[in-house]
Amino acid sequence: xxxxxxxKEMNDSKKQNIDEVVxxxxxxxxxxxxxxxxxxxxxxxxxxxxxxxxxxxxELEPWNTTGMVVLQVESETSSINMVYGAAGCGKKSMTSSxxxxxxxxxxxxxxxxxxxxxCLIVNVMRGGPGLGTIQPSQADYFQSVKGGGxxxxxxxxLAPASVQEMADFTVxxxxxxxxxxxxxxxxxxxxxxxxxxKVVLPPFxxxxxxxxxxxxxxxxxxxxxxTRKPNIITTxxxxxxxxxxxxLRLQAKYREIEKNEVLFEEYDCxxxxxxxxxxxxxxxxxxKAVEMARxxxxxxxxxxxxxxxxxxxxxxSNYADKVKGILxxxxxAGQMVEDVRLAVNGRVPVEFxxxxxxxxxxxxxxxxxxxxxxx
Amino acid sequence: xxxxEIINPANLVYEKPKLLNDTPMHYCPGxxxxxxxxLIAEIIGEMxxxxxxxxxAPVGCAVFAYKYIDVDWQQAAHGRAPAVATAVKxxxxxxxxxxxxxxxxxxxxxxxxxxxxxxRGENIAIIFINNGIYGMTGGQMAPTTLDGMKSSTxxxxxxxxxxxxxxxxxxxxxQLDGTCYVTxxxxxxxxxxxxxxKAIQKAFENSMAGKGTSVVEVVSTxxxxxxxxxxASNDWMVANMFPKYPLGDLKNE
Numbered sequence: 001x002x003x004x005x006x007x008k009e010m011n012d013s014k015k016q017n018i019d020e021v022v023x024x025x026x027x028x029x030x031x032x033x034x035x036x037x038x039x040x041x042x043x044x045x046x047x048x049x050x051x052x053x054x055x056x057x058x059e060l061e062p063w064n065t066t067g068m069v070v071l072q073v074e075s076e077t078s079s080i081n082m083v084y085g086a087a088g089c090g091k092k093s094m095t096s097s098x099x100x101x102x103x104x105x106x107x108x109x110x111x112x113x114x115x116x117x118x119c120l121i122v123n124v125m126r127g128g129p130g131l132g133t134i135q136p137s138q139a140d141y142f143q144s145v146k147g148g149g150x151x152x153x154x155x156x157x158l159a160p161a162s163v164q165e166m167a168d169f170t171v172x173x174x175x176x177x178x179x180x181x182x183x184x185x186x187x188x189x190x191x192x193x194x195x196x197x198k199v200v201l202p203p204f205x206x207x208x209x210x211x212x213x214x215x216x217x218x219x220x221x222x223x224x225x226x227t228r229k230p231n232i233i234t235t236x237x238x239x240x241x242x243x244x245x246x247x248l249r250l251q252a253k254y255r256e257i258e259k260n261e262v263l264f265e266e267y268d269c270x271x272x273x274x275x276x277x278x279x280x281x282x283x284x285x286x287x288k289a290v291e292m293a294r295x296x297x298x299x300x301x302x303x304x305x306x307x308x309x310x311x312x313x314x315x316x317s318n319y320a321d322k323v324k325g326i327l328x329x330x331x332x333a334g335q336m337v338e339d340v341r342l343a344v345n346g347r348v349p350v351e352f353x354x355x356x357x358x359x360x361x362x363x364x365x366x367x368x369x370x371x372x373x374x375x
Numbered sequence: 376x377x378x379x380e381i382i383n384p385a386n387l388v389y390e391k392p393k394l395l396n397d398t399p400m401h402y403c404p405g406x407x408x409x410x411x412x413x414l415i416a417e418i419i420g421e422m423x424x425x426x427x428x429x430x431x432a433p434v435g436c437a438v439f440a441y442k443y444i445d446v447d448w449q450q451a452a453h454g455r456a457p458a459v460a461t462a463v464k465x466x467x468x469x470x471x472x473x474x475x476x477x478x479x480x481x482x483x484x485x486x487x488x489x490x491x492x493x494x495r496g497e498n499i500a501i502i503f504i505n506n507g508i509y510g511m512t513g514g515q516m517a518p519t520t521l522d523g524m525k526s527s528t529x530x531x532x533x534x535x536x537x538x539x540x541x542x543x544x545x546x547x548x549x550q551l552d553g554t555c556y557v558t559x560x561x562x563x564x565x566x567x568x569x570x571x572x573k574a575i576q577k578a579f580e581n582s583m584a585g586k587g588t589s590v591v592e593v594v595s596t597x598x599x600x601x602x603x604x605x606x607a608s609n610d611w612m613v614a615n616m617f618p619k620y621p622l623g624d625l626k627n628e
Contacts, residue, residue, distance in 0.1 A: 081455035084455075221449055233448070
């Protein structure tokens with residue numbers, strides 16, 4: 001579905017709450033959206049720059065209203081395994097962290113993907129490697145879309161570029177996770193997490209009842225009635241043939257996701273001679289750079305991947321036949337640019353501009369890179 | 376006596392627990408796991424809790440526990456069972472939630488999850504099989520391996536200077552405010568097996584009553600890993616394991 005249609009669908013569902021325009025941080029928007037979309041459980045460990053997510057939840061005290069459980073635990077290792085346990089019961093559960101904490105979660109994420117459990121993981125990225133910095137970064141792209149943990153699996157990866165999208169994609173991430181019984185990742189950066197913008201929060205949805213969960217997720221471990229076989233959530237198959245069958249099922253699911261769920265946004269692309277590809281904060285900066293280029297008579301456009309997995313390969317491939325060159329802008333040493341190059345397959349030059357370690361590029365820098373590398 | 380007379384319910388003095396599946400167990404003959412599995416199946420049946428039970432299996436020999444006891448199961452990552460159980464119980468407080476873990480799982484890789492679940496006082500039961508060795512991977516040194524005890528990664532016996540001290544984690548868990556019942560049992564003879572059954576039942580009742588975390592350690596044999604006959608293993612356990620891991624209640628509130 002095109003992003004415009006998806007956005008329209010979302011906006012229509014929000015009309016009833018249009019008077020609820022509020023000003024808040026991206027991290028706070030995630031917390032509010034989680035409560036409103038009927039999330040059953042949040043498990044987390046504090047880390048900058050996303051601690052406001054758990055702090056906001058603790059202030060909201062949703063256990064007194066919707067019954068949602070919010071628990072601060074001993075590590076990200078524990079929080080992701082709590083998500084595994086909750087998701088295994090068919091519950092809508094989530095965790096959030098930032099880069100070093102998400103590295104610690106990779107074991108659990110691999111288990112969740114193999115167990116085919118739906119959940120939402122939020123990564124508000126900061127500069128790495130190592131303990132790195134608390135400033136914003138996009139250097140976890142590879143970790144997010146190429147695996148991260150062990151084995152052949154994929155995460156549906158949504159990249160918000162505004163506080164509104166932090167709220168919207170919390171809802172969308174859960175929807176996609178439950179549509180495919182697979183973990184979804186909301187991949188933001190420290191700018192989107194920390195900045196304040198106006199936002200229309202999603203409407204309240206009640207949490208599902210036990211009966212509704214049993215109907216939606218008949219595989220869930222909720223206690224075995226005499227009438228059915230036991231439900232078992234496991235990720236172990238000692239027989240290689242059995243494990244290959246599980247892998248093939250996962251791969252078939254990923255092909256479906258790639259076919260149905262690609263989202264991206266285009267800006268000034270119709271007559272573009274030069275295409276900029278960027279996501280999240282880099283896309284916000286690049287949009288300004290495109291406007292500045294247009295003012296100088298350079299026909300530039302911006303393609304913003306919203307789903308990083310599934311990646312908008314076809315859309316980018318189509319532009320390779322229309323434009324003279326592509327510039328990929330990232331707050332990393334150049335990670336997504338590899339997927340852009342795969343989509344373009346050598347037909348036009350694909351250049352890269354990035355800042356590392358927590359630095360956000362300026363529109364001037366991006367415009368300059370566009371001019372010196374391509375125009 | 377004909378077969379029909381023998382299986383007359385009036386003459387029945389013992390039967391397989393209804394919740395114990397017919398799947399042949401993969402455990403080595405003489406291993407304690409089978410006995411403890413049977414006790415758990417028996418207790419859940421007697422408590423009429425099948426429909427309310429969610430069990431959490433570990434990584435280790437008991438990873439396949441879900442094949443043998445007829446309830447809903449989740450198999451956790453290595454050491455993470457108490458974290459998984461925490462979420463299950465918090466989200467479904469009226470369910471019976473227990474973990475079944477070995478000493479490598481609970482006392483090495485899962486130490487943090489174990490201590491924090493117990494310290495929070497999660498209303499779960501932890502069944503802890505301590506055989507002093509990594510069984511599934513082929514008999515390597517465990518955190519609980521005794522001083523001087525041989526394993527494939529301490530072939531000349533555990534050397535405290537080199538390998539550190541054996542860990543009595545149950546004693547540690549008894550110190551935590553969140554635990555309500557911490558006990559150490561064994562299943563090497565009928566009297567002790569009966570005591571273990573009572574202990575597990577009490578642990579299950581505690582968790583349903585919301586009293587906090589219950590820990591039942593079962594000091595066990597691993598005759599394959601120990602490279603002994605089942606009978607010699609039992610004798611060796613009594614002579615060597617019990618002095619370091621003495622049986623009895625460590626906490627009963």
